[in-house]
Amino acid sequence: MSEPEQQEQHLDFIRTRVKSDQASGKNDGRVHTRFPPEPNGYLHLGHAKSICLNFGIAREFGGLCNLRLDDTNPVAEKTEYAEAIQSDVRWLGFDWEERIFHASDYFDQLHAWAVQLIEGGKAFVCDLTFEEMRQHRGTLIEPGTNSPYRDRPIEENLELFEKMRLGEFSDGSKTLRAKIDMASPNLNMRDPVIYRIIHQDHPKTGDKWKIYPSYDFAHGQSDSLEGITHSICTLEFEHHRPLYDWFCQNLGIHHPQQIEFARLNLNYTVMSKRKMLRLVQEGQVKGWDDPRMPTLQGMRRRGYTPKSIRDFCEKVGVAKRDNVIEVELLEHCLRHDLNLCAPRRLGVLDPLKVTIINYPDEQVEQVDAVNNPEDPDAGTRPVSFSKHLYVDRNDFMEDPPKKYFRMSPGREVRLKYAYYITCSEVIKDAEGKITELICEYDPESRGGDTPDGRKVKGTIQWVDASSAKPCEVRLYDRLFKAPDPDKVEDGGDFTGNLNPDSLQTIGSALVEKSVTDMGTGKPFQLERVGYFCIDPDGQESGNLVLNRTVAMRDSWAKANK
RNA sequence: AGCCUGGUGGUGUAAUGGUAGCACAGAGGUUUUUGGUACCUUUAGUUGGGGUUCGAAUCCCUACCGGGCUGCCA
Numbered sequence: 001m002s003e004p005e006q007q008e009q010h011l012d013f014i015r016t017r018v019k020s021d022q023a024s025g026k027n028d029g030r031v032h033t034r035f036p037p038e039p040n041g042y043l044h045l046g047h048a049k050s051i052c053l054n055f056g057i058a059r060e061f062g063g064l065c066n067l068r069l070d071d072t073n074p075v076a077e078k079t080e081y082a083e084a085i086q087s088d089v090r091w092l093g094f095d096w097e098e099r100i101f102h103a104s105d106y107f108d109q110l111h112a113w114a115v116q117l118i119e120g121g122k123a124f125v126c127d128l129t130f131e132e133m134r135q136h137r138g139t140l141i142e143p144g145t146n147s148p149y150r151d152r153p154i155e156e157n158l159e160l161f162e163k164m165r166l167g168e169f170s171d172g173s174k175t176l177r178a179k180i181d182m183a184s185p186n187l188n189m190r191d192p193v194i195y196r197i198i199h200q201d202h203p204k205t206g207d208k209w210k211i212y213p214s215y216d217f218a219h220g221q222s223d224s225l226e227g228i229t230h231s232i233c234t235l236e237f238e239h240h241r242p243l244y245d246w247f248c249q250n251l252g253i254h255h256p257q258q259i260e261f262a263r264l265n266l267n268y269t270v271m272s273k274r275k276m277l278r279l280v281q282e283g284q285v286k287g288w289d290d291p292r293m294p295t296l297q298g299m300r301r302r303g304y305t306p307k308s309i310r311d312f313c314e315k316v317g318v319a320k321r322d323n324v325i326e327v328e329l330l331e332h333c334l335r336h337d338l339n340l341c342a343p344r345r346l347g348v349l350d351p352l353k354v355t356i357i358n359y360p361d362e363q364v365e366q367v368d369a370v371n372n373p374e375d376p377d378a379g380t381r382p383v384s385f386s387k388h389l390y391v392d393r394n395d396f397m398e399d400p401p402k403k404y405f406r407m408s409p410g411r412e413v414r415l416k417y418a419y420y421i422t423c424s425e426v427i428k429d430a431e432g433k434i435t436e437l438i439c440e441y442d443p444e445s446r447g448g449d450t451p452d453g454r455k456v457k458g459t460i461q462w463v464d465a466s467s468a469k470p471c472e473v474r475l476y477d478r479l480f481k482a483p484d485p486d487k488v489e490d491g492g493d494f495t496g497n498l499n500p501d502s503l504q505t506i507g508s509a510l511v512e513k514s515v516t517d518m519g520t521g522k523p524f525q526l527e528r529v530g531y532f533c534i535d536p537d538g539q540e541s542g543n544l545v546l547n548r549t550v551a552m553r554d555s556w557a558k559a560n561k
Numbered sequence: 562a563g564c565c566u567g568g569u570g571g572u573g574u575a576a577u578g579g580u581a582g583c584a585c586a587g588a589g590g591u592u593u594u595u596g597g598u599a600c601c602u603u604u605a606g607u608u609g610g611g612g613u614u615c616g617a618a619u620c621c622c623u624a625c626c627g628g629g630c631u632g633c634c635a
Contacts, residue, residue: 010582036635038634040635072635073635075634138631139562139563139631140631141631144631175633185563186564187631190631193632194633214634215635219635235566235628238565238566238630239564315573317573317574317575320566321566321568321627322629324572328586329573329586336598344595373594373595373597406596416594417594456594457596458596528596528597552596553596554596554597555596558596
């Protein structure tokens, strides 16, 4: 009921168009989109925007969305990538049902259409080399010149194309070109290559083909065959639209509408496969799923939730102008979701020993800790408390500044869910480094309140020394130190802007015992510290390794900058 | 240089001839057993110049600025 109402406001330009097409009865009111990645790498946040757009539009308008692997070039494509793509789309929360297709499913039809074009005098086999073709193409301001092979008789074209198909020519020696207009201001229309010779096996079709269709000859026709109504792609394909239209028209087939939108950019990171590949190859990151990478696999390992990414994609909007989104928006979406769903636990990154002198030596008790204040149904859990504890080193200052609420000598603070304590003595080593805090507790304050209603300004987290689990914690910061990694001094490239401190490893953190029960990759909050999840890394060694997904917002730290 | 395309607060995105709105970020505050969350308040914008109109972010002209295009990649 309320759904159409919500859609009424703020439709982006693509949805506005889809809506009007549907209203006017175009395509019999059908809406059918597709997400068509090339299986030559891993999906990243930019793809997520496209996935959310295509699947989202289909859902909102009662239509369908296909998953299509655009596998027209066997040189770079691998089954490994195709599988990762499917896993990532599913993880993001979308379902293509039985509609997964491959451009290679259409190779026979595409070939037949190429023959049809030749027979109609609209395509020809060209013997120009790569270099010669470049020279004939002309420039941005000058028209090109016709290939000397352009007027080859139809019969000869048919014969040569057949020999190309049979593998009788070497790679690059011949191409099949559409016969359009060498003087067109749009370079894509200057007799584009539609089939090239590639003697390489294809992951799907094996050694059946020695010739493969180009993107331009495959994409629109694949859309057409699948009955796509709106073919949504990024801005760089704008100049290809006339070609897309030309093939549909000249082949006399169903003609989907191509619509272009601006791709997503995020500051402090890179969003191109090419650059990510370099980071992986040069060992700047540990792999495609490094938690610092903007790949879906990296974000997943880092602890991002699918919902937060979908929410982000919705919030960035869809338009045609170039954009750079601030990471703060992504982090906002992340924290917003995590705050609602992540269970709370206690942990200290930089442990400082605390001994409560007036607490019975051998006593151990269980205090109740709230699992999630945002979700009463999450209940509570028992956490053990005893004479020997650890707190975080940055929660104590011997000589605190004015608005510091945490521990300092003589100031009473609350150990969350446990007792009020007051530091009475600071113990240091020979170098003057604080090694231990001697404190006194108020037995009346169990649970965190006192009968006299006395208030404390500071509440800090802690762990019980005997039961806490040691773990390794990986803290991540932005991958690049510059908002725009591509903006470099002369002679450098984007790798010069890498942030040397993007990964900080803490070897000796302590977390409450129940953290061990969290499954790998499941987000939880270490109260006052941030959101974390268990990394697959410590699995085999039996060690506990945590990734910090994102820190808590910290207005105290910000105020002290 | 030619063609295509786009310019709305710091960032992103609405308003399609009729009150420039929303979100993030920033600032201030209230609540709080997370310096979290939630809530409240607040700063800040139509690239410049002409024109049409009672009225222009919106239509026209012009200047300026950004992006894209010379793969047998997608």
